[in-house]
Amino acid sequence: MSTKREPAIDLDHVFFAYDDAFVLQDVTATIEAGEFTALIGASGCGKSTLLSLMAGLRRPTVGELRVFGHPVEGPGHGRAMVFQNFALMPWKSAQANVEAGMRLDGGFDRATIRSRAVEYLDKVGLGGHGSLLPHQLSGGMQQRVGIARALAVEPDILLLDEPLAAIDAQNAELLREELRSLVRGDGRTVVLVTHNLDEALFLADRILLMGANPGRIVSDIAVAREETWTGTPEELILARQAQREELWTHLRDEVTRARDARQLVGAG
Amino acid sequence: MTRSTTADGRSGRTVEAPPPTADERLAAAQAALGRTRSHWWTRSEGVLLPTIGVLVVLVCWELYGRSGRIDPIQFSYPSEIWTAMRGLMSSGRLWTDLRVSSEEFALGFLVALVGVPLGLLFGVVRRLGLAVDPIVTALYSTPIVALTPLVVIWFGLGMSSKVAVIALIAVFPMMINTIEGVRTVDPDLVRAARSFGASPLQVVGTVVLPASLPFVIAGVRLAIGRAMIGLVVGEFLASTAGLGFSIRFYAENFRTAEYLGLTLLLMAVAVVLTSLLRFIERRIAPWLHTKRS
Numbered sequence A: 001m002s003t004k005r006e007p008a009i010d011l012d013h014v015f016f017a018y019d020d021a022f023v024l025q026d027v028t029a030t031i032e033a034g035e036f037t038a039l040i041g042a043s044g045c046g047k048s049t050l051l052s053l054m055a056g057l058r059r060p061t062v063g064e065l066r067v068f069g070h071p072v073e074g075p076g077h078g079r080a081m082v083f084q085n086f087a088l089m090p091w092k093s094a095q096a097n098v099e100a101g102m103r104l105d106g107g108f109d110r111a112t113i114r115s116r117a118v119e120y121l122d123k124v125g126l127g128g129h130g131s132l133l134p135h136q137l138s139g140g141m142q143q144r145v146g147i148a149r150a151l152a153v154e155p156d157i158l159l160l161d162e163p164l165a166a167i168d169a170q171n172a173e174l175l176r177e178e179l180r181s182l183v184r185g186d187g188r189t190v191v192l193v194t195h196n197l198d199e200a201l202f203l204a205d206r207i208l209l210m211g212a213n214p215g216r217i218v219s220d221i222a223v224a225r226e227e228t229w230t231g232t233p234e235e236l237i238l239a240r241q242a243q244r245e246e247l248w249t250h251l252r253d254e255v256t257r258a259r260d261a262r263q264l265v266g267a268g
Numbered sequence B: 001m002t003r004s005t006t007a008d009g010r011s012g013r014t015v016e017a018p019p020p021t022a023d024e025r026l027a028a029a030q031a032a033l034g035r036t037r038s039h040w041w042t043r044s045e046g047v048l049l050p051t052i053g054v055l056v057v058l059v060c061w062e063l064y065g066r067s068g069r070i071d072p073i074q075f076s077y078p079s080e081i082w083t084a085m086r087g088l089m090s091s092g093r094l095w096t097d098l099r100v101s102s103e104e105f106a107l108g109f110l111v112a113l114v115g116v117p118l119g120l121l122f123g124v125v126r127r128l129g130l131a132v133d134p135i136v137t138a139l140y141s142t143p144i145v146a147l148t149p150l151v152v153i154w155f156g157l158g159m160s161s162k163v164a165v166i167a168l169i170a171v172f173p174m175m176i177n178t179i180e181g182v183r184t185v186d187p188d189l190v191r192a193a194r195s196f197g198a199s200p201l202q203v204v205g206t207v208v209l210p211a212s213l214p215f216v217i218a219g220v221r222l223a224i225g226r227a228m229i230g231l232v233v234g235e236f237l238a239s240t241a242g243l244g245f246s247i248r249f250y251a252e253n254f255r256t257a258e259y260l261g262l263t264l265l266l267m268a269v270a271v272v273l274t275s276l277l278r279f280i281e282r283r284i285a286p287w288l289h290t291k292r293s
Helices: A047-055 A094-105 A110-123 A139-152 A169-183 A197-203 A233-267 B022-036 B040-066 B078-091 B093-112 B115-124 B126-141 B144-155 B159-183 B187-195 B200-237 B243-252 B256-284 B286-292
Strands: A007-018 A021-032 A036-041 A062-067 A079-082 A157-161 A189-194 A206-211 A216-222 B005-007 B014-016
Touching (some): A007 A047, A021 A216, A110 A139, B200 B243, B200 B256
Antiparallel strands (some): A206 A216
């Protein structure tokens, strides 16, 4: 990776427990401003919980989470989230859903809300579909509304919780490319939770691999990217293949461990 | 593809017909589509079949009545009922009864609407909801009509006793449905609103209330049927006017045609009101209607 930047998110020995069980244990990491980070790991390793902590929807049981140096007390300006199941209000049109995000965020006047909703719907390829209700849109289109809603508040930090997991494969592929061109290189800090290794490699600058039971960061890998690569294109391809293999080796171990742990619980 | 041949008139030889063009194939496919497209009858059967069903029953009932096999004390038939109702209309009695019952119903229902904000409160404030749950469930399950004599003792023979019975009977379905509506709100919607910095009050106003609205309307629909029973029972037991009072009066005087006519009128009012609410439900929650269909 390149030069050191301002830390956007600081996870300082964070623990989080549901009831009596620790879901996250001693998670420490720093995500730099403008960095695109992917959180990847086996099911139940606490990736989405960690994202909820970053969004301020939950508070750490122990430890501190800071955003641009300030402890996170709750959801706040400058952060926006995209949800796996879109989380669109079914009674509101696509445009009204985008407007609702800005309205709840506050700090936007009525005219800005209106014009920005149109602008961002246009950016995600939904210009002219603003009056449709979510049930009249396909899964891919609904997620585009979700992305427009998050981008319209122009957040410094964009949190993506498995945004392509509930979309059919072809539309997910399309949206993945669009997401890359929408958010990569615009200076925004992005944290993506995904199960998909190739998606993480395609989109992220950095991958944090999480282990389960309890959730913790087991590996931190800077993705070889063409923008920063100094070697030949062939070397880049080889480097990425090696990274994929390395990540998959780690991930396979974690998935197997998580599966065995579940079987033990089931047997118990 | 089958090969078609035609006889050449001049030479008498059999020649092969040219294969159909793309346009011809499209025209043939469209013609086939026209044949398979559902008939107007199939498309309108949702309206036609119930109408025919009702008409058949009415005609059979009328014919049976006119055959003289119905004892007018025990039962009646459509044309007799219509004549009796016209008599009630011309005497003005029907309008008085309708006015009295409508006022009681409207006032009682208006009071019962308090169940909606209460349900919202019990649904949103989880601990409060848990505390009142046994009481609300017990009262919802109680046949409130059985308490009508007590209500009459409290409120007297006037309008207020009927208003109270209707309110008591209608408040619980509305309250319970609203609580259920709040409890079934998609948690992701709440998370989404909160992630944009919505305050608890904003979450209720922006997400919880609109998301529960279909449940609230369903509760109102349920309450209408129950309130109608409350109205009739209340007027049966203690009143000097109203549809329930007249139904009882005509039943006791063996004027079965009037008695049945008024009962049918009540039925029609209930059907119209619940259909109206179904229509509203479809308008405010089209996504639910699409899922169901």
